[in-house]
Amino acid sequence: MSKKVRLRFAPSPTGGLHLGGVRTVLYNYLFARQHHGDFILRIEDTDQSRYVPGAEEYILDCLAWCGLNPDESPLHPGAYGPYRQSQRKAEGLYLQYAQQLVQQGHAYYAFDTPEELEEMRTHYKTAENPSPQYNHVLRTKMKNSLSLPAEDVQRLLDAGTPHVIRIKVMPGEEIHFTDLIRGDVTFSTNGVDDKVLLKADGMPTYHLAVVVDDHLMEITHAFRGEEWLPSAPVHILLWRHLFGEDKMPRWAHLPLILKPDGNGKLSKRDGDRLGFPVFAMNWKDPNTGEMTKGFREMGFLPESFLNMLAMLGWNDGSGQELFTIEELIQKFSLERVHKGGAKFDFEKAKWFNHEWIKRLPVTHYQGQVQSYFQAAGIDTAKPGAPRLDSVLELVKDRCHLLTEFVQQSGFFFQAPDPATIDLSPVRPKWNEAKQQFFIELLNQLPFIKTWDAPTLEKEFKEMAAAAAIKPGDLLLPLRLMLVGGKFGPGVFDIAALLGPQETIHRIRQVLGLLRA
RNA sequence: GCCGCGUUGGUCAAUCGGUUAAGACGCCUCCCUUUCACGGAGGAAUGAGGGGUUCGAUUCCCCUACGCGGUACCA
Known part of the structure; x- marks a missing residue:
């Protein structure tokens, strides 16, 4: 009978948790789980001169966010304590x-x-x-x-x-x-x-x-x-x-995780310099007060963060790149870990996140997105507003980071200020016929019995045909009225979620401006 | 300097002696879409150099070059 497999991650609590550290944790965790063993967190705080208050708690928080919780740690001691070297020294x-x-x-x-x-x-x-x-x-x-x-x-x-x-x-x-x-x-x-x-x-x-x-x-x-x-x-x-x-x-x-440009270990400074996170979560240095952005706050899902890290130095040889943690536990093998270091590629990291945003149910990350809306001062729960989950579902294909939901769908909850909408794309081609069309549209909209995207599109196109205007010439104006910019999902999907009242309101607002 | 570890496209990388050297990200072109994306179809782009071993080397060995790491009463 062989011994039970036991692995440990032993960071020193001196600052933010580097993505290389998280990958080490991940490999530890995967291996431990795969072998039905234990994963232990041991704090290596033997250098008193480098002690940073809060760093240990921060590490625990990062692991919790990632879902890589240790079986034994200073917080949940097992039979092998204490789990801080300073305490072990005291003994x-x-x-x-x-x-x-x-x-x-x-x-x-x-x-x-x-x-x-x-x-x-x-x-x-x-x-x-x-x-x-x-x-x-x-x-x-x-x-x-x-x-x-x-x-x-x-x-x-x-x-x-x-x-x-x-x-x-x-x-x-x-x-x-x-x-x-x-x-x-x-x-x-x-x-x-x-x-x-x-x-x-x-x-x-x-x-x-x-x-x-x-x-x-x-x-x-x-x-x-x-x-x-x-x-x-x-x-x-x-x-x-x-x-x-x-x-x-x-x-x-x-192997080491290297900086994207040049050579050498990826450091916090590289992240600052190149504009991407290096730490798992926001880290505020208690001594300098300096705040360093983390992957979590930058809008990463733990699923993609881990998936991305796992692939930085390991692959299963099949070409598969998207793995759940369960699949990783099952398939991970040290034999397939690279010997050479890998340069960190933030673009690829964002691709992973995009993939996970698409494949996970929006309810899974709705809470976090909600907090971004809140931070932007947008109330997603005000009466008459579309359901947040429906909105997220509609725009998730175009978001690489969770934070992007705000720019991509903020207009659903906060009508664009008509005065600030850039109407220049439609203004030169604006004419009386179009003006009349939208006036007529305003009249007809209240009578639409089924307020959904297909019906709206059908009605809209029939009206356009009746007015002898190409629908294409009317779509961009409509988009600008509803969205306030040249972006977003299909206009009729937007109108459907916005509801009759808000749709009519927005069209009316901008139409007044176009006449002038 | 010394010691150790590395080296396949711009990046992540497959290949475990015989392939037109996969795939992905990014980039470019086209299609779809009367927005932007998503999606689809294509394209450009790779074995550091030199010696061996072998019928045959990206793959095995040696040398060189280059890179990285270490060389603390730091981890």
Whole structure:
């Protein structure tokens, strides 16, 4: 009987949730669900200097919006708590393992101050080696329990001298592991430095924490961004010394999401610069007060957001691009995840959203659209107004973003101001015959027995024929009267939803202007 | 610099040694629509370079180039 599959997403609460982070969550979630396992959220708040209030709650909110709710989290603890590393540190979880490593001879105390480290780096920096590492050769020249006499070390320790614990990496060894996406990856320990495991403030670094916590939480599979690949050997060494390499979770290093122009990781700045969101939801930096737009507020459906992210680095090989979350759970496979990074394409993202707007029932997103109307000061519920769902149904084909419903259908609820309508497209060709036609139309409209689009169209065309005017010459004026612009669904569909009273009212208003 | 990982159209990408190298987004043309879209039909556009291996390489191997990531008491 194999162990239950358990995966974790371990963000540090330092700001908005990046779309790459959401994709990592998604892949975690899909894999966990597919294997009937657990998906865990663990907060990596080991850097107190980067603590941002509200960030953790924000991450939870983003996951909730996406529907990627963890089975265990700080809010819903399971049997493996606590789920914040700061709390785990308070329980002394990390210190004991760090000390165990020192006792085993796999780690050591280092007393170098930040200034001394800085000095070392500038001192040993050369053209060939711009970033000297605290490693097996340099550690002999530094202040640590390997270079200092035992008595000195004990004295420093007794005096409470600030110190860190570093891993002791032995040179000349090949470390390799099998990445679930990349296959065999090999490193030489010669290039691995003596990473700090436990900081002077007693907090573990990511390196120690991720290993200890993954073990204690019985994580079986660990997905993370490709930027972590270079530190994998440190984690493997730690696993070997602490818990046994065979107990280590299977690693998968996900490809990066790149900026659309040029190269490099997609950053919040790229979004600002190019005009698209990078965070899942609006994020307001509590320190600067700066607000960064999110996909949700930009008018994205969680269904399309996830679908789009899933396809950024993965496909099922069939050419299918539209997937429900259930289909993704069923079909997702790490073997089909790309190795190379993918440039983010906002146009394609909007296409996904458009597809989902079309395929989902409008009632599914009516609430959110309603809030956009509200924000625009448009009351969709005033007496006599068309039903919002009918309106949305009619215009959804032309909306890529939920926010576009306002521009596309606002006129249903708020009559265009006749004074501001641009009548120039019809004015030059306006004549007495047309004027008469609309006067006659106004007279006939109240007598239409069945107020629906087909009937209206039939009546309208019959009248046009009787007046010997091409219907085409009358449609644009009618559209301008009802809509206020050259856009929107079929005019008769619009009139049908508007109802007789409002239709007549709008025609009359503008007709008066055209006569002048 | 060093280490690691990558590299099929503008972008996302299929192909797991033999194909006219799919499909999608975007772009262009046409049709539909007496608005704008949707939809439909077409079109332009791709294997970084060089060596091997092989009857045959986009596919396997090596080198080069390029890109990215890492090289913190940040994650």
